[in-house]
Amino acid sequence: MEMHIETAVRIHTSGYSPNDMVCVHSNPVNNTIQLANSQNYPVNYALPADCCQNTVFTTTAAPLVNYLVEGCDVSVVTLGQSGTGKSYTLLGPGFHCAASEADHGIIPRFIREVFAKMKQYRDRNWCVHIAWSQICGENVQDLLGVGSIECRNISDVFQLIQVGMSNIAPKCAHTLFTLTLEQQWVVETSVQHRVSTASFADLAGTEKVLVYDSNGMMQTIPTDLGIQTLQRCIMSLSDFNCSFVPYTQSVLTTLLKDSFGGRAKTLLICCVSPLAQDFTETLYTLQLGLRAQMIKNFVTVNSYATFESTQENCDVFGLQFAANQLLKLVSNAEELFQRLVANDLLPKSEQEQISQWLMLKQECEDCLSENSEPHRSLERIEEEIESDSSESEAIEEEEKESLLDRVQGLMETFRSNTDKLVSEANCANVTNSCTKESMNSSNNEYHMKGARGRRGSIHSAEELNPCLSLNTLRINDDVESQKIAVTSYDNKKKILKQIATALELNQKKISDLEKTIRVKENLMEKLLKHKDTKSSAHHKIEQKCQLLRKEYKNAEVKFLQAKLQKNHHLEGKYKSEVVALEERLRDTESLKNLTEDGNKLLELESSLHTDREKLKKYKQEKEKYKQIYEKQLKEERSKSKASCESVPKTPDVKVVALIKPNVSLNSEELESLRHEIRNLRKTRDYLLELRCKITLKSQNKKFLNDSDERKLLQYEEAIEAIDLIIEYKNSILCGHLPVKEIEDHGDRMLMERFLKLSENEMRILLHRYFEKIIDLRSSSKKLDLEILDIENQHENLAYRVQKLSHNLQLVRSDAERRIASLQQQHEDKLYLVLRNLTGDGADNERISRVLGSRHSAVTVQVAGASKQVDKNRFIAKWTRYRQETVPRQLQSVPPQAKVTIEKNKIILQKTNKN
Ligand SMILES: Nc1ncnc2c1ncn2[C@@H]1O[C@H](COP(=O)(O)OP(=O)(O)OP(=O)(O)O)[C@@H](O)[C@H]1O
Known part of the structure; x- marks a missing residue:
């Protein structure tokens, strides 16, 4: 304020x-x-x-x-x-x-x-x-x-x-x-x-x-x-x-x-x-x-x-209050004791007791006073129990053993339970997922490419140098293989999740369809059961319709005659008769329509058939998915087994042949070549070490800054270049001339120009090319990442579309089921009404029981009329009411109604929710 x-x-x-x-x-x-x-x-x-x-x-x-x-x-x-x-x-x-x-x-x-x-x-x-x-x-x-x-x-x-x-x-x-x-x-x-x-x-x-x-x-x-x-x-x-x-x-x-x-x-x-x-x-x-x-x-x-731990706060308050009261009591007692001691009213022993009490109190106060160290707790006093009997040691040993046994037992139970749970989880994975083979393999391929370098020359270089077994290299390879494993595992997880969702949706569809089929079957059963009653009602209503039509025609003729004779009295009388008859005829014909359900049965039969077909298809799909998944899983397992069993590669025969010294070079030249290769290897090892450091850094930090990213590319490129040089020199050592004859004229001219360049110029040129390559590699890497991102987005969108279409299907089948169940209810009510109408002795109590109760009651008061007449009128009125109140598009969804007949009253209650 x-x-x-x-x-x-x-x-x-x-x-x-x-x-x-x-x-x-x-x-x-x-x-x-x-x-x-x-x-x-x-x-x-x-x-x-x-x-x-x-x-x-x-x-x-x-x-x-x-x-x-x-x-x-x-x-x-x-x-x-x-x-x-x-x-x-x-x-x-x-x-x-x-x-x-x-x-x-x-x-x-x-x-x-x-x-x-x-x-x-x-x-x-x-x-x-x-x-x-x-x-x-x-x-x-x-x-x-x-x-x-x-x-x-x-x-x-x-x-x-x-x-x-x-x-x-x-x-x-x-x-x-x-x-x-x-x-x-x-x-x-x-x-x-x-x-x-x-x-x-x-x-x-x-x-x-x-x-x-x-x-x-x-x-x-x-x-x-x-x-x-x-x-x-x-x-x-x-x-x-x-x-x-x-x-x-x-x-x-x-x-x-x-x-x-x-x-x-x-x-x-x-x-x-x-x-x-x-x-x-x-x-x-x-x-x-x-x-x-x-x-x-x-x-x-x-x-x-503050709202947390109110109980605790209450406890603290309670304790504080109690502590305060206690302090008051103690100070009162102290005053009293001091007075007693001062007045010398007590015997010596009691006085001693009191002075002891006072000393204890003083000690307590010292401990609690602010000068004492906060939160100081008394050190634990080691209790030394004098007992050298071997008996107690034996008991102790026994207890220890039994305790160890129990711990062992518990650990065993824990292990077996865990194993069981793990195997259950594995089984669940097997049964709930299958995989898109192509997607998986393409992803793995991508990562493999990334891991092995642009030209895959590292691998070939190692084949050329089988003795090269550096720690750094091993670390590096470990890192790379871990990377591949992690990415492939992530992909697998993602795909499995998608497939599990698809399977789940599939399962939902199946159970949904099964429900719909059950409802439709019930409806068909009802329709068949009510067929006889309906056909007899139809027959009777048809007769009635004919009678009414005759009556209507007669009345119309009479009306026309009266009109011609200009007898206004009779004209009015017959006109109202014609109107009433017309109305009755319309009602009865509508009622007749209600009893016609031959087509309905056929329609229902065909839709049931379609549903069953769909169900079969879904079940087949499910089986197919499961099989694919199991196959994939088996492959995966065998792959991992193979990778576990694989032993370090022995040098290739070809490689051994390659490193044989060439006799055409003299020993000095050979030695210098070897020396150069050794130096190159050292440089390569150093570069590998640097690359490894950056890779480890990226693993710890989860991302690399731009300069580190560029350094990594430079190292990779330099390593590949060195590999190529080692390869070249090794080929010379083995007596193979790795340089191909240049056939193209342009290339030859370029080569000649290169040869004319000074060493320094060549160096600058190489450096520029090297930088260019790095730029290109870095932009290609970025593009690869963008592609991956777009692929992910695409996947997500596809997944969402899939999910939405599944949901749509589910909603549709739900609507279908609802319509069928509404039809079923309608059939029940119609059946009872028709039985009542055709005099099959439908008892009113049962009608009201079956039809249920709810909502807007329409009461038709038929004072003094006989029940039979009232029923006919009621049916006609109800039919009209239905036509008026139910919108045309929902005609297939019959209204739910409660009908009760009380003395001379017929009560119709509409119970449609809409
Ligand atoms: N209303 C008063 N009745 C009696 N004595 C007073 C009253 N007001 C001030 N005094 C006395 O006057 C003297 C000066 O007052 P005080 O020290 O409160 O003034 P001050 O405004 O605080 O001065 P300074 O700014 O120098 O601190 C004190 O001795 C104080 O007791």
Whole structure:
């Protein structure tokens, strides 16, 4: 809530004689301060000139106690020239000599009130912390020397105030006394917390100095930087157009941020001197106070609730309460004991007992006192039991053995259970999934390509150098194979998941279709069962229709005759007869239609047939999927088995042949070639090592930055190039000339040009080509990743489409089933109605039982008519009602109705949900 800062003005009259020139008066009635220059200053509290400390407190600061207890921050600031009673107002005349409580200032009174309030709410857990600091210039000093300190009672606080007062610097210092109040209590299932702070700022005197401003004009500003900045802050906050408040320009304003324009409920007490000589200072203080009154603070309640472990909290509260009670009991007992001992009323032995008790209590208190180490627990005392009997050792050994046996047994059970569960899970995987072979193999192929390099020359190089078995290479190969394994495993998992979903949907479709078939079969059964009744009803209604048609024709003839004869009386009579007959004929024909269901049966039979076909197809599909999956799984298993069994390859015969020394080269040349190959291998090993490092880094970090990515490509490319050179040199060693004859003319010319290039030029050219290749490889890698991404997206979309179409099918079959079941219900009702109609003795009770009950009742009152006549009319009306109420597109869905016949009433209740 928004609240203005409140201002109180206290005029310091004490010590002044009546002869002194007075320039300021207070009018507590209308809360105005009148100055000698006849200016009036409206304030919130204009305190009487000779008011006592109590009046000051009760009028101004006492209401703040309630705010504090409610969880709001409150602030009291005293402002004014030196010696005007700021400290006196807040604390009193020096705490140590304040024999009379009447002299106590706002702070001690406030504290007393807070503790009194705490007593009123015994169900709450309270905690009071006190801190007091002074601001000298831009330095903050702790007056208590202990930071914020918890106080359990008023005397604790008062003692601290005394300590603080003795440390206050005599002049030029602001002091800030803060009391933090924490409270907790249980409300139903939650714990309420409130933390609020009361701060009391006793500012330094506002005395001014004369300075020249930037324009060379003389002006007075407060000597203290804190007061200067506070003035600027107050001016900014009270100016609605100003958006910047210079809080951070002094320590004082930084600390008072909450009091001015912040979230505290603030009271500013302006202490002024009444003397004419202090008029300028008084005016300054009052004007600042007046501006402060315009500032709005946003006062908030610092409260929150916690909901966890209420039981635990309750327990803690309960325990705390019990502990407090116990402490009280103990201190009472102590007092009593001490009195008894002092009076020497007890025998010596009992006195000793008491003194022992007192010692124990003292020990406890020492342990619990704050000076003792927190959370110190007594060390465990090793109990030495003197027992050397071999008997106990044997028992111990026996126990150990039996325990070991039990552990062994439990482990066995655990192992067998785990094995069982694993094999069950495997079985479930086998039965629930099958795989898309092509997709899997293509994916694996892709990763294999990626792993083996662009030209696959690493492998061939190793074939050429079978002795090359470096640790780095092995690590590298491990990493690559792990990569392949991980990616293929991921793919497999993904595919298996898709297939499992497809199978699940397939299964759903099957069970759905089975349900539909069952419903349709029932319906057919019903139709067949009711066939006879229907056909007899149909026959009877047909006869009735013929009769009605005849009657209708006769009536029509009569009507025409009457019209010709211009006999209006007869004309009217026959006209109404014709209309009535027409209506009856229409009803009866509709009823007749209801009894015709030859086509319905055929339709149902054919749809049942289609459903059965579908079911067969689904079941076949399921079997097929299962078979594919099992086949895939078998292949996978045999593959992994083979890879486990595979032994390190022995050098190829071809390779052995290749490394045989060539006789056409002399031994020196051969040795130099070998030396070169050795060097190349070393370089290759080094590069492999570097590549391996980056690969490991990528494994740990899961991704590589661009420069590492490029380095990796460079190493790979360099390794491949070295492999090629080794291959070339090895071929020379073996006497094969690996260089092919260049046939193309252009190529030959290019080669000739190359030969003319200097070594340096060749180097630059090679380097450029190398860089180009790296660029190309990096862009190809990026493209590969993009393709993979697109493939994934495509897969996801395909999967979603598949799922949606499955859902659509399910919805369709559900609708079909619902229609069939509605038809079935309709058949039941129709059958009963027709039986009743054809006089098969349908009993009304059964009708109402079968037809159920619900919704809009249409009651047809047939007073005094016989039941048989009523039934006919009812059927006709019902048929009409059905045609009118059921929309054409839903005609295939018959309405559900409840029919009851009571004495001379027929009640028809429509129960269709739509
Ligand atoms: N209303 C009062 N009744 C009696 N004595 C007072 C009153 N106001 C102030 N005094 C006395 O006047 C003296 C100066 O008061 P105090 O130290 O509170 O002024 P101050 O404004 O805090 O001064 P400084 O800014 O220098 O700290 C003190 O001895 C104090 O006891």
